[in-house]
Amino acid sequence: MTEPTLDIVAIGNAIVDVIAQADDDFITSTGVTKGSMRLMDEPTSDHLYSRMGPGREISGGSAANTVAGMAMMGARCGFIGQVADDQLGEVFAHDIRANGVTFNTPARAGQPSTARCLILVTPDAQRTMNTFLGASQYLPEAALDRDLIASASILYLEGYLWDPEEPRAAMKAAIEIAHQAGRKVAFTLSDAFCISRHRADFVKLLDSKAVDILFANEVELLSLTELEDFDVALDQVAAKVPTLVVTRSEHGAVAVQDGRRVAVGAEPIERIVDTTGAGDLFAAGFMTGQVQGRSLEDSLRMGAIAAAEVISHYGARPEAQLDELIRSRLG
């Protein structure tokens, strides 16, 4: 087993977010559950776009946000994801590379276009996501850079990418590559509706010991276990993975690692503007702490600090220098 040259390589949807303000009535009129992520085809996405307010385009994608954040905290990162050969694809590629992340997946010619997520942010700072997966759903196993995956301490996968067929197969292959190279696999459950679509698969993944670090929020943990009691659900899932991290919004987060349970509170924040990316950046902070050899508690606090930064402004990519922020808060 060779020494890893990267800290993490992530596989995820390569998405550009289109973020607009909206009121609750507008969310209701779109027929979607506030706070959730809904998949839609291109005509539906175009129709919603024509109805929504003026937007701002900021690169997104759950796992991509995580590695962008980790790179800002000094971690060595790579990303694998499928964009189309179009302007939004260029935007995505530029932004993630400008964050210092290695990104080499070739753009895909022709239709569909690069994935976009129409994000409606309500005055309570909640985000409701409407995703057209576009080119992202055609990430083929053949596009995997096997050497890149084998070179990273952690392979990080997003549950969202379990929806489309080709990337799902690619992720399974990537898990094999990572484990054969002696690397860890981290996985985020992404979204309760995503879990309801793939619960059996996700449970099988955990039972087969494919996952070393699992990220979930409270709702996702309960959805996965189909339980109502948080502590029971936490124990049940913690028994399946070496490291389990569960975020609880304003109540902070809890981790269980090899039987030891640690909790931290949420970081104080002046004003929450847009919760998009909170979970992604929590994962970024936590994993950066872990690859830096920090304690479980400090890793959780790094997650909380990174999450607090990203919800203080529009967009799921950090604006402030996260490394300085963590140095000032944590030392």
Next chain:
Amino acid sequence: MTEPTLDIVAIGNAIVDVIAQADDDFITSTGVTKGSMRLMDEPTSDHLYSRMGPGREISGGSAANTVAGMAMMGARCGFIGQVADDQLGEVFAHDIRANGVTFNTPARAGQPSTARCLILVTPDAQRTMNTFLGASQYLPEAALDRDLIASASILYLEGYLWDPEEPRAAMKAAIEIAHQAGRKVAFTLSDAFCISRHRADFVKLLDSKAVDILFANEVELLSLTELEDFDVALDQVAAKVPTLVVTRSEHGAVAVQDGRRVAVGAEPIERIVDTTGAGDLFAAGFMTGQVQGRSLEDSLRMGAIAAAEVISHYGARPEAQLDELIRSRLG
């Protein structure tokens, strides 16, 4: 002369801004004067893009920002400008229409792509703009909607659009249409470097009484007159136009209308994030006040309030509800 059905129609560059944070050293390394606007060809723009940090794309264009702001304040607005038939063109068209502005200029097929402005924002909130005019520079006179122009109380033109040949000719034709319909023409000098490229033309425009309302900032006023004394320059230009409005950054603004001079201070603001669009939104507030029949002083204050909003966040389009903001501050 029929009653106008629109308050304003603007002709301007149809641009999507790509906004990134940068430090002063980076600005120096690009060889551009901080705070200015520089035109560049596509390869130069692509090269700068590859070097700059992760961005956020927000629709821009000076006159387009102005009408977007005016529409948010309740004015009836139209816009004429040239986008290409590409994703950024769709973004521009969506955003301005979502702001409630009538925009019908057909997208242009083929190359070049939609205009983009790489905006580098330094920690002092100054913006330095690097513009690839793309499709915008091919706005043909034939694309002018003559009825739209004749239907608006004010025709608003941006000096920036004087650079490319076709739109310059189109703007001259538009001035004819507006004046024949008994409408007013408003013009912004845009930028000191733009003035240095077109000083003789701009002076001729003023001397020929083509302009009824002129907008400039302090530097632009001095550049136009090639004078060093603000008051002398103000008097000289005020003699050429019925209404002259000059913004002075943190020192507020002054207007001279039919010989009467009024000044207001800048609006208080908690934190300046990005000065992009300050002049555009000042013009928006001022003209909205004028078409609402407000006093010269109140019109200036509306300009100051709108400018203060847009510099409190990234991007040159307002985020807050400007109409409510003005009601709460001005009644």
